[in-house]
Amino acid sequence: MKSFVFHGPGQSAWEEVPDPGLKDPTDAVVRVDAVTICRTDLHILKGDVPEAPSGTVLGHEAVGVPESFETCTRMVRPGGRVANGGVHGKPATLHLEDLWIKNVTITTGLVDTSSTPTLLRMAASGRVPTAPLVTHTFPLDRMEEAYEVFAAADTGALKVVLGEQRHGELAVPAA
Structure with a gap:
């Protein structure tokens, strides 16, 4: 590549x-x-x-792609960690029904993602021009x-x- x-x-x-x-x-x-x-x-x-x-x-x-995050959460070993750096442009499913017993840690970083869902909604509706x-x-x-x-x-x-x-x-x- x-x-x-x-x-x-x-x-x-x-x-x-x-x-x-x-x-x-x-x-x-x-x-x-x-x-x-x-x-x-x-x-x-x-x-x-x-x-x-x-x-x-x-x-x-x-x-x-969201499937990458979901694959990582399926593969993580008990007591393991999944680090999600950045933001998702599409929903990614977090299967808590499978993860709770594994006692895993999931972290996010690099950007402050607390406002990301709001910003994505505003961008999708045209209220925030992304171009x-x-x-x-x-x-x-x-x-x-x-x-x-x-x-x-x-x-x-x-x-x-x-x-x-x-x-x-x-x-x-x-x-």
Whole structure:
């Protein structure tokens, strides 16, 4: 599969990387439909994050599918933990009837999700226009260009999406 890979300050490339696999019994491989660029990625690219070694795959804000979360809750062992980073655009079922006996911990993070349901309802009803938030959309094979646009001060990039064009977004034309 292709990924945008950090190789050191100012050194990155769109390149082939091995498909993900399971290493530990608690691992899960999650299908990702789209990713966005995060400002943290720009700090990594500049070399400001020494914890990010050469070979780090960027684009860590991922959009998965609700089935991925549900699969993780079915697989978690008794006393285990399911960490849900980010938000869901669609409902994900939490089967408490199966989980209560396992004594699991489910955490969420990265964003304050307390207002997410309200914001999603407002966006779906048109009360909050989402199209202006996504200023640039690129196909995945133009990830390197997308990072350049996101990092440049003069592009006006607010949120760059890589993947399928959705929600009235304007795609950036090929160079």
